[in-house]
Amino acid sequence: MMLRRQVLVRLTATAAILSLMLPLSGCSARQEAQPPQQEEPETGVVAIFTPADGLTISQHTPLNKWQELTPEISEALQDRGFGQEDIHIHTSDDLNRQSRDLQDYVVDALTPGEDDPKAEDITLVVAPAAETGDATRQYGDYVSGRIVWQDDAGDEGDDPSDGERSEDETRYVQAAQRMVTTLDLAREAGMTIVLLSNAIEGFAPDAFVQMSDAERIGTIQAQNMVDKLNLDATSVDNPKSIEVLLPSDAAADEESADDNSSEEAPQTDQASDEFAAAAFRGVWTVLAPYFKDGRAICPSGKLTAETTADDWRSVAFDASDEDGIRTELTGRLDMDDDDKDGHTRIDGVIAMNDYVASVVTDQLSELGYVGTSADINPSITISGIVGNITGRKDITKQPVPDPIKAPEETESPDDEADVEQINSRWPIVTGYGAYRDIIPGIVDGQQWMTALEDRLAISEDVAEVCARLDAGEPLDAIDGIGTTDMGGEKVPTLTEPLVAVSAGNLKEALIDPGYITLADAGL
Template sequence: MKFPRSMTQFSHMLPRLFRCAIAAFTVVAVAACSAPASTTSPSASSSSAQANASSGHVAVFFPSDGFTLSQSTPQNTWKQLAADTKSQLESAGFDDSDITVHSAGSTSDQATQVLDFLTDLGIEEYGAGATESSESPTPSDSSTSSDASSSPSDTSSTATAKASTIIIALATGQTADSKLYSDYVISDNTTSDGNSAGASSATDPSDSGSSADSSSSGSSSAGFSSAATDESQSSAGSTASETSKAPAASGTSSSSSSTDSADANAVYSLAHMLGAAQEAGVTVINLGSPIEGFTANVQGELSSPWLIGRLQALGIVNKLHLASTVENQPQAVEVLIPYNDESFAQQAFEGVWEILGPFFRSGRVYSPSGKLGANSTADSWKSVAYAATSDDDTQKELESRLDASGRAVSHMEIDAVLCLNDSAASGAIAALKSMGYTGTSATINPDVSISGLVDNLRGGKDITKQQVPAPSHTPSETSTDSSAATDSAQLAEEQNTLRDTRDSTSWPLITGYGTYKSQLGSIVSGEQWFTGLEDRQGYAQDLARIASGIEQGTSLHDLTSQVNSLSEDDSSASNASSDSSSANASSAPAQTFVLQRTLLAITADNIKSSLIDRGYVSAADAGL
């Protein structure tokens, strides 16, 4: 038998040793009381991982969800993704016995679950790096390994491993900010140079000072065209359709560095065990937070603050036709960044500013509160960030920003409010109502009506999807843009004049994220124009297609032509393979891959096709 290399592994194996002892006792008892023909062999009582050595297995290891009955929570959870993935795997032809789904409340529990699965799969060697702890006992029987390597059962286990897939998401827990968006959001998924943090080096926790494709269904269904963001993208040095990674906030650390020592030990063990799985031929897909010291075959980048901020900014640019606006008739846009964690807020604003920044600098957009202007930069996030510790914090914040006291207008004009999440959007709606703003976002898009939506749900006419008109005060697209020659001081003076002369109670666009059931009624009514979420069902389908391809012997490279959201990531593979201190440096994949789908944009015109028809919510959830 293989001995544990550390006290951590030993503690993980105690429950299993106890179960084995009970199983052995049971076998002896049955043998004593039954005829020889009915005696159950030890191999027949092993786990499902050895039930069919000719087929692959898929093991899913996800964090457990916190219990809640509230409707004011994000739509996507790990439990739902696990259920969707299992359903898709079964549809892809996997037997129920070949699929195991695990949930864990901590990385320590998760490490135990992975250890059990690998042992059942016949993988008992966890890499040389796992022996570095001074607490590791010396194996007493060195012949076990060589005997096992030549046995027929080992050959079967190897074949099974090469056809098997591990899908894992690190159970590190959520931050106060990320839980407002979805279970899948990570705030420090890249290093400062934009590369994946999954290739960072593993650190033995015993050392002193150590710490532990894009799918087009989302934005196209909401009518977001890249053409309307040409100026933004040319200034940012990218295209609107480009799938980018969030730049990390300065001073942020990897996901495991904030865990306690027990979790740090567990992450270290996981890195070695998953590396051993790769050496045996298992394909590892890691979703969300990268695992420190380990490079997965596929890294799933589901969501981030940067992507969430960028999505909403793109929506506003397209909806208000900012590309056709000129500086002497700018749009009034207020950006709200509610936060508990500064790094989350900073990354979210960087995503917003990459899109909206060029329009502020050119004078096409101004802030009614004056918190952002032509001289603002990505470092100006503190100007629009505010502590959100209670439900009414956003309401108070927006009421303060739009306060017209001392001005020549009774109501400051506002065209759009970027709220970042649905909780903040709810607060913004309350603020606007209390201040006397009236109407809905439907007035900005008269071609899509609520009655048309209801008719469509009842089997009537389809909702018309025409080009969204700009607000009535937007000038002709033939106007010239002289923003390059505009003096910033003069621009600020002109915009301050606008705050004193533009008097309007018209309802603005309000954006959010999370697709809270409590806010779906506001989406339908037009009070909230926009929300978003990760394409959970699309990811489940992709994971099943990848696992099915692996079982059939298809390479990940070949699968990129079959799974649109799967792409090669040469930069992260290069960084990972060059790091000799990584826990799986010797087994690190020569080529790594990224799994990423476009975030779904949900508005009144596609709530049926994108949410109700696909089973995310019911018509009753949306108040229909």
């Protein structure tokens, strides 16, 4: 009915315009012909819907925040010719609120006023507000996931109140269904839709801009660990000792169930489980060959040559507070016994995110480990790192070859001292998220590396996709574009590489683009 009324209004308006033109046509022949004026092509409207910034359990602030990204997308759109007044940004606390905000916007757009844009001139950029557990939020706001709104409790199209769902789960399913229905309605009206970061089951957009996913987060840390420890040149007679600390809401739920002495552990969040499993899969894809041939070992024994990519639970733990992280690391290193003499050798700790990494470095110092990550296979000194960041000349060093064989403990006091000196050396520690408060720790070598999204590149991607969709141009001409299978359709997809940041490239990766200042780096 609404559509018929719109068509009637447009036909009436068209007839009125034609009727006004007819009497004027007789006068036009007596007037001097004027050259046609060239009008600049007008761009359409872009409406951006993003979640509100998530809060990590530690209240530290990663650089991957929505409030940082949306202004950059707006600026990139304006560079592409979109007017500032034609860029509408909507922020919602959760999927329920977001789906209602989106629904209100689309319904209003289907009944435009005189000066309002037509539906076919509107591009919706939607980052669905997926629910995440505490462990997932530690990685920042952008981690890609998938909103699943049809599960064992009900198939697509079923009443979301059916099945074994809690009130919160029912509300979440209803919100997801509302969003899909709204997006379908928007597309039927002529709008184009770009999904950002999260996919939503039951809908295939015109384009998808993928952001960091769990597997890539695990892969980039493991690869930087391999490179820094020079595992390819490591001897099986002097293997490197590596631990993987995998934050997991599932582990937290299991511990909570044990504390409550319940017979059955509470149901864990499926999305968080999938995230932890995928993150470990990314790590193990890189590290598995070194564990299989003996060039890498695990002090706690949680990782072995027989470990598979499905064994993520073996290294998962509750990282919901600092005490839990400290206890986990101390136990892995078998240093919770006050009577233990000396240190357990540890060459690398994959801490998965910067919150865990910051607690790990504090605890390593508390346990008496000494040195910095820069001392391991050094290519640049700490003074050279600071010089590079502040604009002075780099000071480089040649890596010191690692002994082919591991030092053996003997009865000689001198030999025992040498072994303890090696065992107490500071390890490589990796994280993710580029938390502002850990950047000084990167500079001084306590944490070796972090990683983050290239926000400026993502903003340019979103702007280019919107501009092409608005102009009716194909997306397959964009450099680096691929496809993602969504609902049986191949959706054009843009993915930017994650940016690995260590002290050596911190200036180029974070300071020069304006992500942080010298003061943030502690300089």
